[in-house]
Amino acid sequence: MKFEQTIDLPGVSPERVWAFVMDVPSMAKCIPGSEGVEDLGNNRYKAVVKIKVGPIGLALASEISIVAKDEANRTASLLVEAADKRVGGAVKATMSMTLTPAGDGSKLEVSTDANVMGRIGDFGQPIIRKKADQTLQEVGENLRKALATTTSRP
Amino acid sequence: MRTFDYTAAASIDEALAALKEYGDEAEFIAGGTSLILLMQQGLVQPAKVIGLGNIKELRGIKRTADGGLEVGAMTTHRQLETSPEAFAYAAALPQSLGVIATIRIRNQATLGGNLVHADPAQDPPPVLIALDATVDVVKAGGGARAIPMEAFFTDFFETVLGDNELVRSVKIPPMPSGSRLAYKKFLPRTADDYATVSVAVRLGVDADGRCKDIRIGLGALAVTPLRAKAVESALLGQKLTEQSIKDAAALVRDVVDPLDDVRGSAGYKREMARVWTERTIASLAGVKAKA
Amino acid sequence: MHFRPVSVHQISFELNGKTVERSVGPEVLMADLLRDDIGLTGTKIGCSIGVCGACSILVDGTLMSGCLLPAIMVDGRSVTTIEGIAPSEDELSPLQDAFIRKGGFQCGICTSGQIIAATALLAQNAKPTREEIKEWMMGNLCRCTGYYKIIDSIEAAAGIERANV
Numbered sequence: 001m002k003f004e005q006t007i008d009l010p011g012v013s014p015e016r017v018w019a020f021v022m023d024v025p026s027m028a029k030c031i032p033g034s035e036g037v038e039d040l041g042n043n044r045y046k047a048v049v050k051i052k053v054g055p056i057g058l059a060l061a062s063e064i065s066i067v068a069k070d071e072a073n074r075t076a077s078l079l080v081e082a083a084d085k086r087v088g089g090a091v092k093a094t095m096s097m098t099l100t101p102a103g104d105g106s107k108l109e110v111s112t113d114a115n116v117m118g119r120i121g122d123f124g125q126p127i128i129r130k131k132a133d134q135t136l137q138e139v140g141e142n143l144r145k146a147l148a149t150t151t152s153r154p
Numbered sequence: 155m156r157t158f159d160y161t162a163a164a165s166i167d168e169a170l171a172a173l174k175e176y177g178d179e180a181e182f183i184a185g186g187t188s189l190i191l192l193m194q195q196g197l198v199q200p201a202k203v204i205g206l207g208n209i210k211e212l213r214g215i216k217r218t219a220d221g222g223l224e225v226g227a228m229t230t231h232r233q234l235e236t237s238p239e240a241f242a243y244a245a246a247l248p249q250s251l252g253v254i255a256t257i258r259i260r261n262q263a264t265l266g267g268n269l270v271h272a273d274p275a276q277d278p279p280p281v282l283i284a285l286d287a288t289v290d291v292v293k294a295g296g297g298a299r300a301i302p303m304e305a306f307f308t309d310f311f312e313t314v315l316g317d318n319e320l321v322r323s324v325k326i327p328p329m330p331s332g333s334r335l336a337y338k339k340f341l342p343r344t345a346d347d348y349a350t351v352s353v354a355v356r357l358g359v360d361a362d363g364r365c366k367d368i369r370i371g372l373g374a375l376a377v378t379p380l381r382a383k384a385v386e387s388a389l390l391g392q393k394l395t396e397q398s399i400k401d402a403a404a405l406v407r408d409v410v411d412p413l414d415d416v417r418g419s420a421g422y423k424r425e426m427a428r429v430w431t432e433r434t435i436a437s438l439a440g441v442k443a444k445a
Numbered sequence: 446m447h448f449r450p451v452s453v454h455q456i457s458f459e460l461n462g463k464t465v466e467r468s469v470g471p472e473v474l475m476a477d478l479l480r481d482d483i484g485l486t487g488t489k490i491g492c493s494i495g496v497c498g499a500c501s502i503l504v505d506g507t508l509m510s511g512c513l514l515p516a517i518m519v520d521g522r523s524v525t526t527i528e529g530i531a532p533s534e535d536e537l538s539p540l541q542d543a544f545i546r547k548g549g550f551q552c553g554i555c556t557s558g559q560i561i562a563a564t565a566l567l568a569q570n571a572k573p574t575r576e577e578i579k580e581w582m583m584g585n586l587c588r589c590t591g592y593y594k595i596i597d598s599i600e601a602a603a604g605i606e607r608a609n610v
Contacts, residue, residue: 054311056197126415127310157451160471190513201449256584258510
C-alpha cells in the first residue's frame with residue numbers, strides 16, 4: 001500500500017522542521033494514539049500506537065529505525081515494524097521524507113510504502129488504506145500545530 | 155473463538171451497568187451475526203459479552219399516535235420485513251429490509267445491531283435517512299436523546315454512541331401526505347451481497363408535477379451512509395422532468411467519496427451513484443430516466 | 446484485564462422432538478454443538494461465516510445459520526436438524542423423497558441445508574412460485590447441481606407439476 005503526502009509548513013524554516021522531525025520522540029507525539037516512546041539507541045526507538053476502527057482496537061507495538069539520513073539534503077528514510085499480538089497482525093512500512101524550503105516556510109514530502117499482514121491485513125484493505133490515510137492526515141495536522149505553537153510569540 | 159463471560163441483561167439499566175463495569179473489555183450482543191464473525195476472526199476479543207435478547211423494551215414494532223413508526227432495536231430484519239405495520243406505513247420499507255443478505259441472516263440480525271455495526275454499505279441506513287428517522291438512544295439512569303439518522307454515523311464502524319449508551323429504538327416520522335419511498339440496491343457482483351451503490355429516495359410531488367418533498371439517502375458511497383442534500387435542494391420546488399432529474403442527480407458526484415474495492419473502483423461508483431440516483435428519483439416521479 | 450472469568454451455562458432445548466440438556470460455554474456455536482458434542486453430523490459446515498447455508502437449522506421453525514448461532518441462544522426453544530426431518534425410521538419427508546426423484550443433489554454437502562431451508566419455505570408457503578422458491582433459497586449455495594434440479598425438487602414436493610424445460 002503506497003501513500004504520498006505533502007505537508008505544507010508556512011512560516012517554519014527547514015532547519016526547525018528538520019530538527020523536530022529527526023527528534024523521533026517529539027515526532028511520535030504527533031501520531032494519534034502513540035504512547036511510551038523509548039530511545040533504544042543507535043537510531044532505534046520503541047513505541048506503542050493504539051488505533052481503533054469501530055469495535056476493533058489495535059495496540060501496535062512498534063519499532064522505528066532511522067535507516068538513512070542525509071543532513072545536507074534533508075532527506076531521511078524510516079523503517080517501522082509493528083505488530084499486535086492479540087489480534088494477530090503486523091505492519092511493515094518504509095517512510096521516505098524530503099524536506100525543502102517553500103516560500104517563507106517549508107514543505108515536507110512523505111512517501112510511505114506499507115505492508116499489512118495477518119488478521120489486520122485480511123480485514124479489508126480498502127478500510128485499512130482509508131484509515132491509514134486519515135491517520136497520516138492527522139499526523140500532518142499535529143505536526144503543523146506543534147511547529148506553529150513554538151513559533152508564536154506574544 | 156476465545157471464550158468469555160456472558161450474561162443476559164434483564165433490563166436496559168442492567169445492560170448499561172455491566173458495560174460501565176467492564177468498559178473496553180465488554181461488548182453487547184444483539185442478534186450476534188456481526189459480533190460472532192468479528193470474534194471468530196479474532197478482531198474483537200471481549201472478556202465480557204452482554205446479551206440484549208431478554209430486554210422487552212427493545213422489542214416491538216408499532217405505529218405511533220401521529221402516524222409514524224417506532225421499531226425496537228432488537229427487532230430482527232425479518233420481523234420488520236414481514237411487519238404489517240411497516241407495510242401499512244410504506245410498502246417499500248419492509249421490501250428494503252428484504253434485500254439484506256439471506257433469510258437466515260435476516261432471522262438473526264437486528265436493526266439496532268445493524269446501526270451500531272455501522273458498515274457504510276448496509277441497507278437500512280440510507281432508507282432510514284430518506285425517511286427522516288431518528289435513533290432513540292438511552293443512557294444509564296434513563297436519560298435519552300434522539301439522533302437524526304444522517305448524524306448517527308461518524309466513520310467506518312463508528313457512531314456517535316457514547317460508551318454508556320445503547321440504542322433503544324428507531325423512530326420514523328409520519329410519511330408526508332402524498333410521498334412515497336423507493337430503495338434501489340445496485341449489486342453487479344454477488345460476492346458478498348453488500349451494495350456497490352445504493353440509493354433511497356422519499357419523494358412527494360404536487361398536483362403541478364413540482365417536487366414538494368424530497369430526501370435522499372446513499373449507501374456504500376463513503377465511510378458512512380450519506381444524505382444527498384445538494385440533490386434535494388436542486389429539485390425541491392422544481393418541476394420533475396427527465397432533464398431536471400438528470401441535472402440534479404449529476405450533483406451527487408460531489409457528495410460522495412467512494413472507496414476503491416472489490417465492489418468497484420471509486421470512479422465507477424461515483425458514476426453509478428449518479429445513474430442510480432437519477433433512476434430512483436425518476437421511478438418515483440413517474441418519469442423515464444435518461445441514465 | 447488479566448484475569449478472564451468465563452461463564453458456563455445450563456441449556457435445555459428440544460432437539461428433533463427429544464429434550465437435550467447441556468452445560469456449555471457461551472462461545473459454543475450450534476453447528477459445533479450438534480456435530481461434535483451431540484454427534485449429529487448431518488448439519489454441515491461449509492463456510493463458517495453464515496453465507497453458504499450448509500449449516501442451516503430450524504429454531505422454533507425459523508431458519509438460522511448454525512455456524513453463527515451461540516448455543517446459549519436456543520435455551521428453551523426447539524431445534525430441528527436434517528436428522529429430524531423424516532417422519533419415521535421407514536419414511537422420508539416429501540422433500541427428501543422429491544430430492545431423490547428429481548436429482549436435487551450430487552455430492553450432498555449442501556443437501557441437508559437445502560432440505561432444511563425448503564422445509565421452512567413450504568411450512569410458510571405451501572405452493573410457492575418458482576420466483577418465490579429462488580428468493581427464499583438464494584442463501585443455500587450449491588457447487589454441483591446448477592440449482593435447477595433443487596428448484597424442481599421443491600416444486601415436486603409442493604405438488605406442483607411442471608413440464609420439463
